[in-house]
Amino acid sequence: MGFSAIYAVSSTDIVYETFDGDAVVLDLASGRYFGFSDSGSCVWEALIAQVPPASLVGRACGGGELSADDLDAFVARLTEFGLLSLAPEAAASALSPDLAGRLATAREALRIDMHDELADLVMVDPIHDVDEPAGWPVVKQ
Amino acid sequence: MRRVTLDGLADYARGLLAACDANAAAFPVLSRVDLPGLGIDVFSDHGELATALAHGMATASLAEQGQRVRIFLAHPGIGSIPRPALWGEALFNPHMFAERLEAHGLRGNYFHDLHYWQFYDVERRLGVQLMLSADGCPPWEFGAPLRCFLHWEYAARGMRLTHAGTLGVGGRGVLLAGAGGAGKSGTVVSGLLAGLDSVGDDYVLMKLDGDRSMARPLFTTLKQDPAGFDRLGLARWLPDPGPLNWQGKHQFRVRDVCSRGLADELDIVALLVPRISGAERSAITPVARKEALMALAPSGIAQTPGERESGFRFFGELTRRLPCYDLALGTRGDEIAETIAAFLDRGIP
Structure with a gap:
């Protein structure tokens, strides 16, 4: 992973909304939803604003500091889930004072939660992936 | 049996809509459904689905001039309506299916188990639900008839x-x-x-x-x-x-x-x-x-x-x-x- 590189939302299939500092992301292509801890929401917002992860290392976060290892693991999860990808042409942005303030007052560790309970209904091929005797929406195991 | 692929999907949809339009007089039942801001003429056959339509839909009582929509609940026993095609050999990806139709101003749905297709032309406000028989739809349709068509039409209006x-x-x-x-x-x-x-x-x-x-x-x-x-x-x-x-x-x-x-x-x-x-x-x-x-x-x-x-x-x-x-x-x-x-x-x- 290019830790000092810049990232961007990986495709137009990734859509997101933020409520009171909590981000919720939907992958339209997979039907999976993602939620974050409060610090995770801040870092997600920073990364999609093209703030390089490296510039977040050492930032105040919930009474401590963001470590390189934690950020590295978090960015790896985001790319593994297909939410972020490298944006080599993008220009780096600075962390906004608002996000820096929210990050400093965050109370939870960096975390992303995936919800795929309904992904089958959205994305399973209802012809080839369906249990033959039972039919849709029972998925072939 | 005709097989439909992503590349032929929009043409298949348009062909079905045209076939229904041409056979409108052959549909045994014409019902009118009045919903908020929407008047729907439903062309169908007799059966449980027509009954659900008559009794399961709310009726808008506020005086309002709604947009007119026509929906055909079709099957091969009506006029010269064709038998439903099947999906081709390629994997069926619902997201790509929807994207391909949207690129042509269409919306759609396919339920393979029953050879059941729904297509809606957003601009013409014209829809078809093609089934093998008069009541050949998935069982959940009887509780909420026309649900997909309502979803597409109202979504196009920001609702x-x-x-x-x-x-x-x-x-x-x-x-x-x-x-x-x-x-x-x-x-x-x-x-x-x-x-x-x-x-x-x-x-x-x-x-x-x-x-x-x-x-x-x-x-x-x-x-x-x-x-x-x-x-x-x-x-x-x-x-x-x-x-x-x-x-x-x-x-x-x-x-x-x-x-x-x-x-x-x-x-x-x-x-x-x-x-x-x-x-x-x-x-x-x-x-x-x-x-x-x-x-x-x-x-x-x-x-x-x-x-x-x-x-x-x-x-x-x-x-x-x-x-x-x-x-x-x-x-x-x-x-x-x-x-x-x-x-x-x-x-x-």
């Missing part, structure tokens, strides 16, 4: 078919959102029995009108599993409720248990996320908007094909403008209804 229940008092109401089994339907029935208003359970139409979030009725159907049916004492109104539906639930209509029927509309003032708590008394406490969105959006988006991004945006906006609460359901229906009525009466929010 939204919303998977939620509703209860209200004096024109103000709450939206009840949550996954199956969360207690939405039992709460709606309890409220109706206790004199509260509703514009529907399961699916309602949401419109964001300035600062207001308005809910209006589309379907008159209610459902309860046998345990809920017994717990709510519904045998008093429905001594012979008939066979269970495809989900193993009793299916009935609002007027079967509530003579005043559905309200015309509710001004939604809060989003409640019900859950069965096991506690004796119900409790309403604030919940994070993120949690409320996760209760509201996923099932609605998963159960209605296409328009997924606009749905996510709409539900995001709705969640953002409404105060959101956790509703821990007590064990008695009348107590739950009292709790919601008191919540609305106190002027919260």
Whole structure:
């Protein structure tokens, strides 16, 4: 992973909304939803604003500091889930004072939660992936 | 047997729509459905689906000039309507299916088990549901006929078919959102029995009108599993409720248990996320908007094909403008209804 590189939302299939500092992301292509801890929401917002992860290392976060290892693991999860990808042409942005303030007052560790309970209904091929005797929406195991 | 691929999908859809148009006079039944802002001429055959259409749809009583839509519920026994094609050998990807149609101004849905196709031309307001026989649709269609067409037409106008229940008092109401089994339907029935208003359970139409979030009725159907049916004492109104539906639930209509029927509309003032708590008394406490969105959006988006991004945006906006609460359901229906009525009466929010 290019830790000092810049990232961007990986495709137009990734859509997101933020409520009171909590981000919720939907992958339209997979039907999976993602939620974050409060610090995770801040870092997600920073990364999609093209703030390089490296510039977040050492930032105040919930009474401590963001470590390189934690950020590295978090960015790896985001790319593994297909939410972020490298944006080599993008220009780096600075962390906004608002996000820096929210990050400093965050109370939870960096975390992303995936919800795929309904992904089958959205994305399973209802012809080839369906249990033959039972039919849709029972998925072939 | 014709096989359809992504590349031929739009042509197949347009061909079916043209075939229905050309055979309009051959359809045995022409029904008119009046919904909020929408008058639908439905061309169909006789059968259970036509009956569901006649009795399962809400009727808009507010005088309004609606857009005219034509929907054909077609099968090969009518005129020269062709037999349904099958999907080709390629993997069927619902997202790509929807994207390909949207690129041609169309919406669509395919249910392989029954060779069942639905297509809708948004600009012409013309739809076709092609089945093998008059009632050859998936079993859930009988509880919410035309659901996909309503979803596509209303979405094109910035409104939204919303998977939620509703209860209200004096024109103000709450939206009840949550996954199956969360207690939405039992709460709606309890409220109706206790004199509260509703514009529907399961699916309602949401419109964001300035600062207001308005809910209006589309379907008159209610459902309860046998345990809920017994717990709510519904045998008093429905001594012979008939066979269970495809989900193993009793299916009935609002007027079967509530003579005043559905309200015309509710001004939604809060989003409640019900859950069965096991506690004796119900409790309403604030919940994070993120949690409320996760209760509201996923099932609605998963159960209605296409328009997924606009749905996510709409539900995001709705969640953002409404105060959101956790509703821990007590064990008695009348107590739950009292709790919601008191919540609305106190002027919260």
